Structures are given as structure tokens and as C-alpha cells.
Amino acid sequence: MRLTEYFLPTLISDPKEHETISHKLMQKAGLIDMTSSGIYSFLPIGLLVLRKVENILKEEMDRIGAIELLMPTLTPSSLWKETGRWTEYGDDMFRVKDRKGTEFSLAPTHEEIICDIVRGRVTSYKKLPLAFYQIQTKFRDEPRPRAGIIRGREFLMKDAYSFHATEESAETTYKRFFEAYRRIFDRCGFSYIIVEAEAGLIGGSFSHEFIAISDSGEDTVFVCPKCGYSANSERCEVGVRQIEDPNDGELKEVYTPGLITVKEVSGFLKLNPEQLIKTLIYKQDSEFVAAIILGTDELSEKKLKKVLGCKELKLAKKEVIAEVTGAPAGFSGPIGLPLKMIADNSIKGRKNLVVGGNKIDTHILGVSCGRDFEPGFFADIKIAKNDDPCPRCEGRLEAKRGIELGHTFKLGTKYSQAMNLVFLDETGREHFIIMGCYGIGVSRIVATIIEQNCDDRGIIWPPALSPFDTILININPEDFAMRSLSDEIYSILETEGIKVLYDDRIESPGKKFADADLIGIPWQIIVGKKATKENIELCERKTKNKEFIRLDELTGRIK
């Protein structure tokens, strides 16, 4: 491709208002153009990269026997009403009406659609298992689009859905997808981790997130560098912390007028916030419980819900707290509390604590767990923090930011029950089809690659994803000798199937080098005054190392 005949709108100055490195570079290098918040056009070289990612996805999906199809973007509300998601999705769903007033959704995902396709057509165990995949645009009216195409309102996604007669089959397919995802992320050259997203279903864990490590990420994940344990922040287990307290103290009430937060109380009492404990009152289904954690921790509602084994869990309302504890919110404490109490592991054996007095403007000092109050049981109910002990070894957890690129789920029969997807087994008995689903953010992958592969000059594409194999820079296209040599190199490489971006523009050399570095094509062939067929300069974008080789060696070197 001759650059003089192409469309590559690069920018010199940084686009304003954008913080994320990949977002800046994608705009600067002319990969994308914002049409509206969270809605982007892919410009020519951006699209080339997107297609490369798609091809990798297709190859790996095909390899495990998933079948590609394409579903509509505009989907009738009737399907969504079958599963209740017409209501559940709320404002995140884009909705439109047709001329007759019938309501449609711009599909945010496609479980309902694929189920409708399979329903009635796959009714025998003989036709199972089946796995489909789609690569298409999805729509979510995100409350806050951010970081360019990392969180857009319109984005390209690869989703896959599998259908099974048995749990074993679902598990086998799940593992296949899991391995396919590993290959995909390896081929893209990501530094990524896989975290358990939902532990403890029967037969093991069946939901995983594939997260690329990046400071621009939205999720916090924890990794143990010693044993490799990893999990997202809400679910990450925490090992036992060793906190040594002085001896038991004497109970003492203190007057703490209007001091509610841990910061306020510890500041007022001039105590380490680790001496404070928080007592949170929750409504569990129809009864109330107290969750007790360290003042410096945050409660993980997911963990609490799991240990309580309840369906609904909500922080109690202010009036209720006053009623059950005898004091306004902020002064709850475990002593004499007539509720079921669950304490975090880190409370066990602690002495000399500060707790709420269950009395307005009052806290109690010198409290020992076991002596002054006895929780119903101890469990790990806090959100992990950086440097917490690893639950599996004696290492320390490291908090990292990450971008969620893929998520695999075992869905079970949630959708097949709602939409009546049934099949007959060998004995003629009817069962619901068991499902799995497996998503990857395709456009998000492009941004993430840039996050992980760039320097102060611009993007550095991994060869497998670069929009072109090489860029050919003619320093001075008005010079006859340089032009003939460049033209010859260009036509030879093209003939040999190498994708060349040929910078034949009449521009200053500096501009050409800067653009080449910005758009990040892995190899730069530079034709200057001294170049001959025997002496062609080849520069590697990543290292900026230069070598001089013969024309007939070029193809082999680049491929």
C-alpha cells in the first residue's frame, strides 16, 4: 500500500482530555475516530488490526469445533421478556421502537437469540453437544464509557454458546474453551492472568475471567507471586494475618460525639485503625445479622452471602439499625448484641479492640474477642488488600490492575428453563439443555495490546497483529535512484506476499520516522542516499536496532 494513496490521519499533538495511553495512541496513530462518547469508527489501519484479532479468534474457535453464525443486532422485546431480562437489564439496554410501536433492543448479548434458534431444532441427545460462536457488535448503554474502546457503548465481541445433554459434556467443552482462550491470549502476546470468578459449584469452579495486566484496567485482581494463586478482589481469599496485641485491657466507655467513621474515631482516640472493628448490620432474607470486620477492611458482600448461604443480602436501613442495636448507625458494636454475629477471621483472638457501644456517641475500649463477645462463627468475609497473606502458601498477595478480556461461564439451565429448551435422552425422558457461554471483547483486545506494547514514541505491534508486516520508508521520493530502488523493493516484497506500507510521501525524513514509530509496524526498511541492493537498512521498531542486508535477504528476515 502506497501511503500517498492511503488514509492514515496521524496527529502530532496529543488529543486532549484523554488519559488512557492506548486511547491516546489509537487516536494519534489514526486507528480510531470517536463519533460519540463510547462510540468509535475503526479507521483503515485500526480495522486491519481488528481483523487480525478476529482471525486468531476464528482459528481457535474453529479448532475446537465451534460453529460460526451471525445473529441480529435488532432483537424483539418478546425474547427478552421470556427470561425477564427486558426488565433486569434496565438502563444498560438500548431500546428502539419500530413504526408500529413494537419494542426492540439493540442486543447487549445474545443468549436469548441463540436459545430461540436452538429451541425446537435440537430436541434429541443425539444432536448434542453443540457450540456456536459469533463475532459481532453489541450495545450497552454504559453509565460511564471510558478509556476509548476499552469500555464503549458499542463494541465488537466474540461470544460463544454451548449446549449439552450432560454435566460431563458441559465440563469437557468448558475445558476446551478454557484451553482455546489460553491459546488466543498467548498468540496475542498478552501478559495476563486467569482468575476464578465464581468458585465452588458442584464439581469444581466454572467461571473464569481472563484479565490482562494493565494500569489502565478497571478491575483489581490479586496474585500471589510465590504460588500463582489469583482471584479478583471481591472473591480473593485471604490467609490468616498475624496481629499481636498487648494483653487484655479493661473495658472502658468513651464519649465519641458524632464520630462515626473509623478515621474519625481512630483519629480522636489516637489509636491505630487496626485496633478498631466495624459492626455492620445486614438484612439476610428476613432476619438481621451482624458482620464484624476490622476497621481497616472492607466487607465483601459476595463472601458474606456465600458463608450465610442466603439469597438476598442488603445493608440494613438506618431506622432498623437504631431499632435492633439501640443506637444510630456508626455506634454498633458486638457486645450484648442480640443478633447472629459473623466475624472475620482476622478478629479471632484479638485483644484491646475498640468497638461501638450500641449507645449514641459511645465507643468501648479494651475489648477482647472471646472474653467480651463471642461471634456465632468466624469466616473470611473481607475484601483482600495488597500485601495480605496468600490463602494457599506463605506468600503475600499483590494487588494489580487489569482489563477483563474474556469471561467463561457455565450457565447450567438458567436460560433453557426460562425459554424451554428441552431434549429427549436415550430413555425418552425430557431434560433441560445445559449451557455454557464464553465471551471475549474483540475491540477491547486491540486497545489492550497497545497498553502492553508501546513506548514513548508510539505503538509496538507484536508481528502477529500488526496491520502491515513492514513499512518501507523512502527518505526522498524526488530522488530518482532512491525512488527506483524503493519501488523495486516494494514490488518484490508485495509479490512475495509481504504486506508493505510504502511511505512514498514527499515529507521531511523526521516526519516519516516519527510516523513510522508511532504506528508501530515491527520492521522499518529505510531507503536513503547510500542504499543499494546490497545494502538495505532494516530497523526493528521494538529495539530500534539497525542492520544492513541484501535485497534478497529481506523477505526471509521479515517473515
Added chain:
RNA sequence: CGGGGUGUAGCGCAGUCUGGUUAGCGCGCAGCGUUCGGGACGCUGAGGUCGGAGGUUCGAAUCCUCUCACCCCGACCA
């Protein structure tokens, strides 16, 4: 939805507080010439309803009211 911020030429910005000729600057763009190994130089030129609506005023980019769009932090979220 809460908090903070920005809208002036294709891009990046100044001017707004303290209203007053014809709204500026850099880059980019067009023409001519000189250059040609790290965003070159000279000359000439094109390009703006100052986000939008309403108001105050003799006079509004500037003051007031409303509104729209976008960005960042948080809440929310596959």
C-alpha cells in the same frame, strides 16, 4: 446518578476574571521556491455563525439564565 473540568479554524491552545476597532497564536492545509537521515526553512494564501438558545447592554467569545456535548474521579455494570 454524585463530584470535578472542558467546549474559540482540521489538531493543540491564548483571549473570558475587568464587555469596546477587523477574534489571535502554533501545528496542519493550498501555491511557489530552497531543502531531504529524526516532526526543515522562506514568501504568499485559504480557513471561525467563539457548542446551542434566550436575556442584560449602545455594544457580548467575555456578564446572567437555560440547554447540549465531551473528559476525569466515584457509584453502577458483561
